[in-house]
Amino acid sequence: MKTAEIINITRYCTDDGPGIRTTVFLKGCPLSCAWCHNPESQKPGREILYAADKCVFCGRCVEICPQNCHRFVDGRHTFFRDLCLSCGSCAAVCPTQALNMSGYSKSVEEVFEEVARDRVFYDASGGGVTVSGGEPLLQAEFTAALLDMCRRAGIHTAVETSGFGTVAALQAVAEHSDLILFDLKETDEQRHLSYTGVSLDPILANLQLLDSMGVKTVLRLPVIPGWNDRTEHLLRAKEIAASLAHCTNVQVMPYHQLGAYKYALLGREYQCENVNEPTKETVAQWRKLVE
Amino acid sequence: MDISKRFLELGEYGAAGLFEQPERSLFYRKAMGLRRYLETCRLPAYEGKPLYPSGLLDRDYAIVPSFMNGFVLMQDNRHRIGSELADAFEREFRVYNGGSVPPEHTIAGNMSLHSIPHYERVLREGLLAYIPRIEKIEDVDMRDGLLELIAGIQCWVDRCVSYLKSVRAEERVIQAMARVPLYPARDIYEAVFAWNAVMYLDGCDNLGSLANGLLPYFNGENIVPLLENLYDNLDINEGYSMSLHTNYTPLTLQCLEAVKGRRRPMIELFVDETTPSEVWEKAFEAIRTSCGQPAFYNPKGMLGGLQKKFPELTEEDLRMFCGSGCTESQIAGYTNVGSVDCGINLLWILERSMYSRLPRAQTFEEFYEGFIDDVRGNVDIVTREISSSQIKRSKYSPLPMRTLLIDDCIDNGTDFNQFGTRYKWSIVSFGGMINVIDSLLVIRDIVFRDKTCEKEAFLQLLSESDEQFLDRCRRHPCAFGTDDPEANAMATRVSTDIYSMLDDKKPAMSDGFLPASIMFRSVANFGRLVGATPDGRPAKAPLCDSLGAIYGKDVKGPTALLRSVASLDLERAIGTPVLNFNIDPEIEDEKLRALILGYMALGGQQMQLSCASAETLQEAYDHPELHRNLVVRVGGFSDYFNNLTDEMKRMIIARSIHK
Numbered sequence: 001m002k003t004a005e006i007i008n009i010t011r012y013c014t015d016d017g018p019g020i021r022t023t024v025f026l027k028g029c030p031l032s033c034a035w036c037h038n039p040e041s042q043k044p045g046r047e048i049l050y051a052a053d054k055c056v057f058c059g060r061c062v063e064i065c066p067q068n069c070h071r072f073v074d075g076r077h078t079f080f081r082d083l084c085l086s087c088g089s090c091a092a093v094c095p096t097q098a099l100n101m102s103g104y105s106k107s108v109e110e111v112f113e114e115v116a117r118d119r120v121f122y123d124a125s126g127g128g129v130t131v132s133g134g135e136p137l138l139q140a141e142f143t144a145a146l147l148d149m150c151r152r153a154g155i156h157t158a159v160e161t162s163g164f165g166t167v168a169a170l171q172a173v174a175e176h177s178d179l180i181l182f183d184l185k186e187t188d189e190q191r192h193l194s195y196t197g198v199s200l201d202p203i204l205a206n207l208q209l210l211d212s213m214g215v216k217t218v219l220r221l222p223v224i225p226g227w228n229d230r231t232e233h234l235l236r237a238k239e240i241a242a243s244l245a246h247c248t249n250v251q252v253m254p255y256h257q258l259g260a261y262k263y264a265l266l267g268r269e270y271q272c273e274n275v276n277e278p279t280k281e282t283v284a285q286w287r288k289l290v291e
Numbered sequence: 292m293d294i295s296k297r298f299l300e301l302g303e304y305g306a307a308g309l310f311e312q313p314e315r316s317l318f319y320r321k322a323m324g325l326r327r328y329l330e331t332c333r334l335p336a337y338e339g340k341p342l343y344p345s346g347l348l349d350r351d352y353a354i355v356p357s358f359m360n361g362f363v364l365m366q367d368n369r370h371r372i373g374s375e376l377a378d379a380f381e382r383e384f385r386v387y388n389g390g391s392v393p394p395e396h397t398i399a400g401n402m403s404l405h406s407i408p409h410y411e412r413v414l415r416e417g418l419l420a421y422i423p424r425i426e427k428i429e430d431v432d433m434r435d436g437l438l439e440l441i442a443g444i445q446c447w448v449d450r451c452v453s454y455l456k457s458v459r460a461e462e463r464v465i466q467a468m469a470r471v472p473l474y475p476a477r478d479i480y481e482a483v484f485a486w487n488a489v490m491y492l493d494g495c496d497n498l499g500s501l502a503n504g505l506l507p508y509f510n511g512e513n514i515v516p517l518l519e520n521l522y523d524n525l526d527i528n529e530g531y532s533m534s535l536h537t538n539y540t541p542l543t544l545q546c547l548e549a550v551k552g553r554r555r556p557m558i559e560l561f562v563d564e565t566t567p568s569e570v571w572e573k574a575f576e577a578i579r580t581s582c583g584q585p586a587f588y589n590p591k592g593m594l595g596g597l598q599k600k601f602p603e604l605t606e607e608d609l610r611m612f613c614g615s616g617c618t619e620s621q622i623a624g625y626t627n628v629g630s631v632d633c634g635i636n637l638l639w640i641l642e643r644s645m646y647s648r649l650p651r652a653q654t655f656e657e658f659y660e661g662f663i664d665d666v667r668g669n670v671d672i673v674t675r676e677i678s679s680s681q682i683k684r685s686k687y688s689p690l691p692m693r694t695l696l697i698d699d700c701i702d703n704g705t706d707f708n709q710f711g712t713r714y715k716w717s718i719v720s721f722g723g724m725i726n727v728i729d730s731l732l733v734i735r736d737i738v739f740r741d742k743t744c745e746k747e748a749f750l751q752l753l754s755e756s757d758e759q760f761l762d763r764c765r766r767h768p769c770a771f772g773t774d775d776p777e778a779n780a781m782a783t784r785v786s787t788d789i790y791s792m793l794d795d796k797k798p799a800m801s802d803g804f805l806p807a808s809i810m811f812r813s814v815a816n817f818g819r820l821v822g823a824t825p826d827g828r829p830a831k832a833p834l835c836d837s838l839g840a841i842y843g844k845d846v847k848g849p850t851a852l853l854r855s856v857a858s859l860d861l862e863r864a865i866g867t868p869v870l871n872f873n874i875d876p877e878i879e880d881e882k883l884r885a886l887i888l889g890y891m892a893l894g895g896q897q898m899q900l901s902c903a904s905a906e907t908l909q910e911a912y913d914h915p916e917l918h919r920n921l922v923v924r925v926g927g928f929s930d931y932f933n934n935l936t937d938e939m940k941r942m943i944i945a946r947s948i949h950k
Contacts, residue, residue: 010848011847011851012848012849012851014879014882014950019881019882019885020850020882020885020886095763117774117850117851117854118854118889120888120889120892121850121853121889123889124564124884124885124886124888124889124892125881125882125884125885125889
């Protein structure tokens with residue numbers, strides 16, 4: 001039985017491919033984009049999210065934690081995250097859900113069962129399933145098996161990927177995908193390395209490989225003011241898209257701050273804290289550049 | 292001095308008519324009362340509108356005509372006639388509204404009686420053509436009464452024409468008034484004019500299957516201004532519904548165009564996978580004006596369900612389907628439906644079952660069966676009382692106007708309230724269904740499965756409405772609204788067990804009971820009768836509205852909510868299974884269409900949409916003056932947000948808004 005580490009399965013997603021979709025967010029990503037709005041998806045293992053503002057100081061976590069991670073320091077609940085083994089016992093007893101476990105394991109069959117529940121809405125809207133993340137290529141065997149099962153059931157399949165993964169993983173996943181949403185973060189090698197922690201070259205090679213396989217792609221460009229909103233980057237992305245036979249669209253994904261609060265939950269610093277969301281006019285200009 | 296003369300001297304002409312010939316039957320006397328009312332009532336001022344009458348019905352009397360009861364005493368005006376005359380009226384013309392139906396089971400209705408005239412027939416034949424059929428009626432008082440009524444209508448028409456001439460009204464208005472509804476309509480203008488006039492004669496209840504009825508007169512004209520006038524007349528008189536069926540024509544689009552920004556009529560638009568894009572577009576344009584219109588109906592589900600229950604229903608007559616009152620199933624022009632005859636308060640029953648049965652129940656199954664027995668006991672009482680009220684009403688509360696306007700009363704020679712109509716049924720609503728489902732899940736899991744709370748403590752905490760305990764109940768992971776398979780299974784079981792209690796029951800004077808779940812404004816009032824419940828509802832808090840999830844619990848988005856609702860036995864609830872659904876104005880048309888069609892593919896019967904963002908609702912709450920025209924759907928009807936009580940406003944704000 002193939003299983004995956006999952007952050008969330010979200011129904012009625014309307015931004016991850018055509019129609020009404022269910023998106024399966026897998027945990028673990030080889031990239032560490034500075035602006036990532038799902039930071040809990042980066043680490044492959046489970047981790048505890050702690051919302052200090054929801055804590056009512058009941059002390060149940062303090063009592064139950066085998067690692068003594070939760071303590072009252074100067075009358076305040078303090079979470080010593082470094083000691084945490086992510087056993088989840090604190091989240092299980094927290095009465096206000098101030099503590100939550102991020103990540104759980106599910107089999108292909110279990111995920112399929114959940115995905116298939118919205119079948120009528122996919123049929124009515126031309127929607128389907130999208131596997132996202134994290135990075136689906138990190139859990140390629142699971143992803144391929146899930147997509148295969150969905151496809152056999154007549155459900156449209158899509159994958160959202162950074163394109164960073166082994167060729168074998170990419171081929172296995174692409175084989176069962178009706179659409180790949182390919183997130184291209186940056187077109188300059190040095191900047192890509194600096195912003196995401198990985199090289200651009202294998203990503204572009206994988207993009208070419210997908211195209212040679214005849215897989216339909218949509219190139220998605222997360223655009224973050226002050227980071228990758230340069231005109232030359234957007235124009236270069238447009239060129240890349242134009243060079244692909246099966247790329248149907250280039251989508252600008254403007255920066256938003258909806259994920260900012262999650263860094264606090266993870267006890268992490270957010271590098272883009274001072275980045276403002278772009279105005280509608282700015283977004284329109286970006287979109288015009290890639291049209 | 293006789294009673295009639297005393298009423299006459301007080302200017303209570305309708306009431307005077309009731310007592311003119313006290314030796315005759317109640318039917319005749321009510322017909323004479325209506326005649327005198329029509330001969331004397333104040334006519335609305337002509338204000339240049341294309342339809343006449345336009346504006347408020349004249350109800351400035353102590354005793355006024357009423358479509359439900361014939362005549363009613365307006366308590367606010369009782370002082371005008373004094374107790375002796377008021378008593379004299381009430382002795383003979385009392386309202387038979389439920390009698391001994393227990394008051395806790397009158398959610399959304401207590402022998403309420405909405406109906407719909409056979410507009411099409413009046414348009415086709417003209418009311419004067421009814422006279423030969425009336426003259427064949429054997430019952431002398433009924434025959435004479437209906438002839439008096441026709442004479443009253445003739446007089447009313449003559450008065451309207453004279454008035455219109457005196458104020459130099461537009462010639463086409465005068466001509467149309469002289470023509471319809473007494474003679475057949477000849478073109479679309481006269482058809483809408485007649486529809487409006489019949490609506491006024493009936494007391495402004497519902498518009499019926501409007502587009503289908505107007506179709507024979509329609510030659511592509513733009514009648515939107517006429518429809519807007521008609522809708523406004525219905526609205527100002529607090530009227531209700533109309534339907535648009537799947538045989539779409541340009542008239543369908545015009546009917547939708549005219550409702551933009553209007554609170555009423557509540558439009559039921561039948562849709563399926565073949566519905567053309569222009570109908571969807573027009574419907575969504577209307578929805579985005581925040582008017583709450585139209586609601587979307589499933590033709591296979593609603594009409595198919597009715598036909599299954601009543602095989603004698605013809606395809607042709609099903610085209611006349613229209614909700615009445617709010618959304619209660621009727622066949623326009625052909626039905627007497629108790630809508631709503633009563634609303635059983637399931638949560639009130641559950642509370643009693645808990646305190647009496649839970650302490651000694653060994654298993655959840657034992658408790659559940661006991662609860663179902665308790666519901667059955669209440670259903671037995673309520674249905675018996677409905678029958679008893681039907682009999683009383685048929686004897687003592689004739690309705691001449693509806694006998695005239697609704698088939699087949701004349702041809703059967705039988706009064707409307709003696710069920711002379713072609714179709715007849717009684718709608719019994721079940722309120723608190725979702726509260727009960729969530730409560731049963733909590734009882735099953737906490738008390739019996741996990742045993743994390745002793746029965747005694749459980750009941751004690753509930754009786755104290757302990758907020759911490761209720762919060763725990765509210766956060767119980769297995770709850771209705773998230774498409775949880777176990778919660779869905781409970782929803783199927785409970786709804787089937789309860790709705791099916793009516794399967795084999797038959798009212799004394801009609802053909803069957805139709806289960807429904809509709810709440811109107813009563814969610815708040817009937818919640819006050821019930822203490823804290825295991826779904827996490829505090830004592831006296833409102834019941835959950837109709838068949839939506841308890842606010843805040845539908846955390847997995849609209850598809851999960853709709854699947855949960857579809858797990859209820861909606862096929863049985865053909866009286867009207869109301870789902871109020873909030874959408875954000877930003878929602879894409881294609882997604883909304885898919886949600887509606889997907890829900891229907893799952894067996895959903897109807898969906899009523901409110902379209903306002905969370906910000907708009909909050910702003911309307913804080914600054915009502917800025918959102919006077921914001922309309923929301925609640926409990927099966929549409930109303931201005933500003934018209935609702937504070938409690939109901941907060942309830943609507945708390946609903947999930949789907950983007």
